[in-house]
Structure formats: C-alpha cells, structure tokens
Amino acid sequence: MAQALLRPTLRRLLPSWRRPARIVAVAFALAISAGTVLLLLPMATEGGESVDFVSALFTATSAVCVTGLVVVDTPTHWSTFGEVVILGLIQVGGLGIMTIASLLGLLVSRRLGLRLQLTAQAETKALDLGDVRRVVAGVVLVSLAFEAVTSAVLATRLATGYGYDTGRAIYHGVFHAVSAFNNAGFALYPDSLVRFATDAWVCLPIAIAVLAGGLGFPVWVEIWRHRRGRHRWSMHAKITVITTSALLAIGTLVITVAEWNNPETLGRFGVGGKLLAGFFSGVMPRTAGFNSVDVGQLESGTLLVNDVLMFIGGGSAGTAGGIKVTTFALLAFVILAEVRGEPTVHVLGRKLPATAQRQALTVALLSVGAVVAGTLVLLTLTPFRMEAVLFEVISAFGTVGLSTGITADVTTWGHLVLTVLMFLGRVGPITLASALALRERSRRYELPEERPIVG
DSSP: OHHHHHHHHHHHHGGGOSSHHHHHHHHHHHHHHHHHHHHHSGGGBTTSOOOOHHHHHHHHHHHHTTOOOOSSOHHHHBOHHHHHHHHHHHHHHHHOHHHHHHHHHHHHHSSOOHHHHHHHHHHHOOSSGGGHHHHHHHHHHHHHHHHHHHHHHHHHHHHHHHOOOHHHHHHHHHHHHHHHHTTOOOOSSTTTTGGGTTOHHHHHHHHHHHHHHHHOHHHHHHHHHTTTOGGGSOHHHHHHHHHHHHHHHHHHHHHHHHHTTOTTTGGGSOHHHHHHHHHHHHHGGGTTOOOSSOGGGSOHHHHHHHHHHHHHOSOTTSSOOSSOHHHHHHHHHHHHHHHHTOSSOEETTEEOOHHHHHHHHHHHHHHHHHHHHHHHHHHHHOOOOHHHHHHHHHHHHTTOOOOSSOGGGSHHHHHHHHHHHHHHHHHOHHHHHHHHOOOOOOOOSOOOOOOOOOO
C-alpha cells in the first residue's frame, strides 16, 4: 500500500526536475528554511525571546552546510531545544538530503527507481548506478559507527575526568561526536575546545572523527570492500587517501613549527601539549571548525597555511568542504604532465579523461572566483584587515568554521554574504551550475583550430 502511494507521488515531483543536482540544491535550501523557522521560535533561545531573522538564517545555514561559523554563542544563546535543532540540521546536512530520501525510498519500496538512483548519485558521487545502494547503506552505517564510538569515548572522558553527570556527559559526547564526524565544528563551549587543548582523550577522538567524515563515504565503502587488498582500490580512493595523508602531515608540521614559540598559542604548552595541539590544528582545516588554540592569535604565515588547507578541503562525497583533495591532486597531475610535455595525463597507472580535467579546472576557478568576490565585498562592508577577511571568506566557502573572531561583527550584510558562501561551498560550484542550467547544449559542428599565445 505504501509503495503504491509513494511511486505516483515521486513521479509527479521528480520529472519536473531535469537534473538530480537541482533537487540537491533545492533540498538543502528547504532544510535551511525549515531550520531557520525552528530557530526563530522563542523556545529555541535561552531567554525565550525570538532571535532576529538573519542570525537564525545564518545559524541554520551553518548547521546544514556543516560549517560551524556562529554569530551568537551556541551554549549561552540557544536553549537545549535550539541546540537539538542545530544537531539535527548538522546530521541532515552531513548525510545529505538526497541520501536520506533515497534510503527512505529503498526502505519503503525495496527497490530504487532510476531517477532516485540518479538523485542519490548526484549527492554521494557514486561512481556508477550499481553502487548507489551500497553507498547509501555505507553512508548510514559508517556515520552511525563513528559517531557512536566517538560519543562513547567522549562521554566516558567527560564523566570520569571532568565530573559531568551521566546525562550531561552523554549529551555533550553525542553533540560533539556528531559535530566532529560531520565536520561541522559546532561546540557547546564558548572557547570551542581550547579548555581541552592538552587532553588527548578529547582531542584525538574528535580529530579521528573529523578525518573519517572528511575522507568520503565511497572511499570507506571501497576500503571495506577491498580491505584485504589495497592494490584493488580505485584511482579515486588512492588519490583521496594519499593526498589527505600528505596534506595532513605537511599542515601539522608547518603549523606546529610556526607556532612552537608563540606564547598565545602553542608556546604556553609543554612538548606533549604542543604536539597534540599542533596535530589538532593541522586536522581542523580539513573543514571541521573546532579549535584548541585561539585562531585570532595565530601568526600571519600560519593563517595563510590554513587558508590553503581550508580551500582544498577534504574528500569528495564526505562531510568536508573545499574544492576537494581529488580536484587539487588532479590539477597537480595536469600541471606535471604539461611540464613534462606529455600529450595526455596519467594518474597512478591510468589515463585521466579530458572531462575530469575540465571539471577539476572548472571547480577550482569557480571557487577562486567566489572567494575573491566574497573577499572584495566583505572588505567593502567591514573595517577588518585583509588576512582576517580572507580567512573568514575561505572558512565560509570551504564550510570550515574556523574564525579569527570577526564573524559576529561583520554587519548584517556581511552575514548574508557569508551565508551565500556557505551554501555555495556545500552545494558545490559544479552542482549549482548544473542546477541552474536550463538545458544541455550539444555542439553540432567544430570551428577551425587556432592557438593563442599562452604566458
């Protein structure tokens, strides 16, 4: 009976959208709208008074887009109801609206239709339609497993090491575990996680959850499927794991060395604390948003390193933002092939299609354009210095959530600019362009070839 009622409804709703990417963009917008409405309710705030619309919209967008930037202090401004709403929005945004819709369709009908498979593929970046069911199941299983384990470790630590009662320890454990795995960066403490900077039992589980969520769901499914033979991993999985590991090592090393003697950041800790805080600070630009040191006190060089890491982001089809490590790696291989004078691009024993090269270039250039435009607008609207504004813009577009402390003071128009950047960063330049495109155009003829002067 449910199957008979569901299918006609899907047929009426889905054919009106010619591309699944449109549904993804609209679904995220609807989730943000719903979250905004809930956060506008008086019961969502500690004082019982309705918050202004822009603050509610900004917070809902930050939660759904798993960013973590805030204009009001989460633990003191929002009530328990408001915090639960934020937590729900984080989970929805992390799993993906269309992934959840596809899973519900699978549970009801026991069979995914072609259009639902296409929709799920657009959100999960599954490599082919035959993988969609496994990826959707992997999304849920991997998410719940990492969140459950992280919650248990954090709750135990908070109860035994900080004297939290059982209920509070579990609540804080679950909230930060979900926020960490979904790379959201929302915390229930005014100073984020600065108070736990030297506590490995808090920082390491959160860092591991961040890395796990940012790696990408298809990669985890593939790792599990081929757990006895890494040589059978796809090019995508190999690129993601290798590039993520390299960027993590480089970021951790550079940040730790640069901040080693800074008395406002790592300089106030012992050797063990410095190494832990340095590693944690190297993980967070993967687009998590937690911080165990005051970001506003970082050296200018460290801020620039964070800018680069935040812009690159994490793995495709995960909870991280940015242009993605695969995009960055593919562009590096394109440059390497051009420097060598090779006519084609080869990656890990495979030839890279021209379409993948164009897509990587498009994503990168559109992202650069969005960051530059956002920075110019905020520089016009605010009195803050260039490095702080650039950091804020990249953090918003990369759905990171780290801030030098200027988020609440960038004016209402600045908040709206950051809101748009968070949405663009989560939906993705390619997905957004596909959603807005009226129709596909096919070229029926080719023009004469002519080569301009380059460089």
